[in-house]
Amino acid sequence: MPKLSVKSIAALKEPGMYSDDDTPGLYLRIGPTGAKSWILRTLVHGKRREMGLGSVNVVGLAEARDLARSHRKSARQGGDPLAERKRAKGIPTFHDAAKTVHEALLPTWRNKKHAETWLATVEAYAVPKIGSRPIDTISSGDVLEILSPIWTSKPETAKRLKQRLGTVMDWAKGKG
Template sequence: MTKRRGRHPDKALTAVQVRALKVPGRYADGNGLYLVVDPSGAKRWLLRTVIQERRRDIGLGGLTLVTLAEAREKALSYRKLAREGGDPLAERRIVRVAVPTFAEAVERVHAENAGTWRNAKHAAQWRNTLRQYACPELGERTVDRIDTPDILRVLTPIWLEKPETARRVRQRIGTVLDWAKAAGFRQGENPVAGVTKGLPKQTSAIEHHEALPWAEVPAFVERLRQTKGEMVRLAFEFLILTAGRTGEVLGARWSEFDLDQALWTVPGARMKGKREHRVPLSAPVLILLEKARALGDGDGDGLVFQGRRPGESISNMALLMVLRRMQVAVTAHGFRSSFRDWAAETTAFPGEVVEMALAHKIKGKVEAAYRRGDLLDKRRPLMRAWCQFAGGDAGQTNE
């Protein structure tokens, strides 16, 4: 049983405390109202009161749907009804809100998390994977009637054939059902928790972010320049020379660049860490950008690396296909590791400068608190040296 962690009855919860509470348990707000934090992290409201001489617990809904003020208002109305001899539970059954289907829940979770997606493409992928793989089996079923065997039927056909996709589908189904429990639409454990026990072991583990040894990067860049598809090639070389993340590069817009200052400012909304990141641009990178502008429409707010359709960026798959054609068993993201190893093994640049270039969070709360700048001036010679090593003469690009 979950250990209760309450507060003194005279000390009501505050909205700040409600958002900050993480440890599983039951937290008192006073007058029988509690905030329950489940082991999964979901939060819900509970009213403990006496109904017709019997102590009863009444769920008031999850925190995502019911605010602190609304929970207090509901609790007050139920206590008044109980004092007058009524039965709040019976009344609530009469006006019970319809339980959504899984397909409806997917749309609601997707909409409620609209401000948290890293980019539009990630948001679309999250919803589309559930529509494609989960909704054919679960879509018309209400979320309170979904159990482990149902999820097993979704995952079994793709568990070995598409292991990485299957793991993502499993995680996303779990997110939807966590929301359903927090919203008061289902009870008990999330059925996703035990589904793996009924699935075969995935023997072919996926190697994430496999990196090219740093010494082989110049030869790779030289070969890259001979591949077909100039815009894709430019995007890939830009990614390598800036040590950027794939999503940040492919989503880059001209409005983020100050070419006079040789600076690319990635807004926090597009960064993994949700913090603005400034990238110094060396001369070879500026040449790559000139070529990209000549190939695109040069719109002041348009995408730098445009795909085949107007307004769409190059896809991650385009970079993957380049690697497959070159028969190099690495990932685009892995070139960040190549950059990190090169800097550590062949240069004297301080580690914190290299970490800043990679937009990594500073380890250690004290150091992070005192370091307000981003070491931009110290990163400029680092990136020039990397471009020189990697063969960053964009003018050599051939069609």
């Protein structure tokens, strides 16, 4: 399909995905009900991701192209446009969630050393890998990636870290 135009968008009625040859990765999606919205398909950290850019009624063609270019540029530079948008919506990063859980648990611990090592262990092993990611994007595969290198060399540390990561994830589930 050739480059999309305001006129061609208005004329399209058939459900499906229509690419905009002017902007790589930008698609017009027409749903079964006839609703039209913008979708950006791009690679983020080597994985293909789809990101909604808004309804055609709210986001015009020129704005959709600008948004698509901006998000693709961010992804090419190693960023994650979806994570950035979630951060803007108030979803905490893993590191922020871990600090919040630590602060909530502090009054329950009698041993000061335990309180210090609880967060230090999380910050030493988990934060470098997943600390800046929104908590809702972390999977069991990410936890496995963190634990695998230390599971045989430091089994007690790995066991405690697994429990601490579970506590942070349980807190996140509870918060929705």
